[in-house]
Amino acid sequence: MRVFDVVVFDILGTMVDEPGGLRAAVREAVPDCEPGRAERLLGVWQGHVAREQRRMAEGGRAYADSATLDAEAARRVAQLAGVRDESAIARLATASERLHPWDDSAAGLTALARHVPVMGLSHASRTTLLRLNAHAGLRWHQLLSADDARAHKPAPEVYRLALDAAGCPPERALMVAAHAWDLRGAQRVGMRTAYVHRPVGDPPRAEDRFDHCFEGLAGVVRLLGRDG
Structure with missing residues (x-):
């Protein structure tokens, strides 16, 4: 399962x-x-x-x-x-x-998409996301902008956009981010969390308790491939 x-x-x-x-x-x-x-x-x-x-x-x-x-x-x-x-x-x-993608972004996203629906959730505007993802070569099953909630992360209504679109309970949704503040916002609505290290991210604090921590997307791919 x-x-x-x-x-x-x-x-x-x-x-x-x-x-x-x-x-x-x-x-x-x-x-x-x-x-x-x-x-x-x-x-x-x-x-x-x-x-x-x-x-x-x-x-x-x-x-x-x-x-x-x-x-x-x-x-x-x-x-x-x-x-x-x-x-x-x-x-x-x-x-x-x-903006340029990280070296593992496009391939990691493609690999994950074989196992589970993948969704992008950003405070970037719809127009920005359209052009950015075309430029970066990122392909999603669904792409959501905070514009639809008229709020910016970490407002809870932004994360609920993804939960409503997926039609699943929060504990069956995994939020992946390089920003600990973003993952804390996802935790507040009950989502599971995975921190991925990036050079420009916001690393976890000692008191943070995320479900998973990875050095790159390969770890997320291994997790989802095994779960699938």
């Missing part, structure tokens, strides 16, 4: 290198940008998105999708860097559509 009815993946950071892609886009938009400055500008971008998502969670701002937040962050970075070329700013704003 199969242990899980569905495997749900975070995408940004877990399946694609989000910080690396944003960093490359910043350096493209700001010619001759030395590494330290590029890191500071990347921090401005990430800080803006995190701050605005927190404001939404606290009720201080109406819901805005990731494409809107990326456009705001790109404009902020451009202002700080002195970039005035509107076409360069517009390209920077869509950097999340061109």
Whole structure:
């Protein structure tokens, strides 16, 4: 008997290198940008998105999708860097559509799909996800955006999107992510959890108790292949 009815993946950071892609886009938009400055500008971008998502969670701002937040962050970075070329700013704003997958992402996803339905669940907007997954070569049985819940992870309603779509109880859904905060959100709605190490992830704390911890997707494939 199969242990899980569905495997749900975070995408940004877990399946694609989000910080690396944003960093490359910043350096493209700001010619001759030395590494330290590029890191500071990347921090401005990430800080803006995190701050605005927190404001939404606290009720201080109406819901805005990731494409809107990326456009705001790109404009902020451009202002700080002195970039005035509107076409360069517009390209920077869509950097999340061109993130590169990790080496094991596409093959691991394909292998898992032979054993169990695989679903992507991201706070990226629908349009961003469409273009990102085409660019990265990721193929899903189903792809869900937090847009449908009008909230960002780790809000419980985002995880319930996946549970409702899969039509299964939470204990039969496995959430896979490189971010411990994401897995904690999944745990709060009763999902099982698997942490996958990525260089840009949020590692577990000593008190975290996830069901599985793996160095890469090969571990998830072995788990599901055995369970299947």
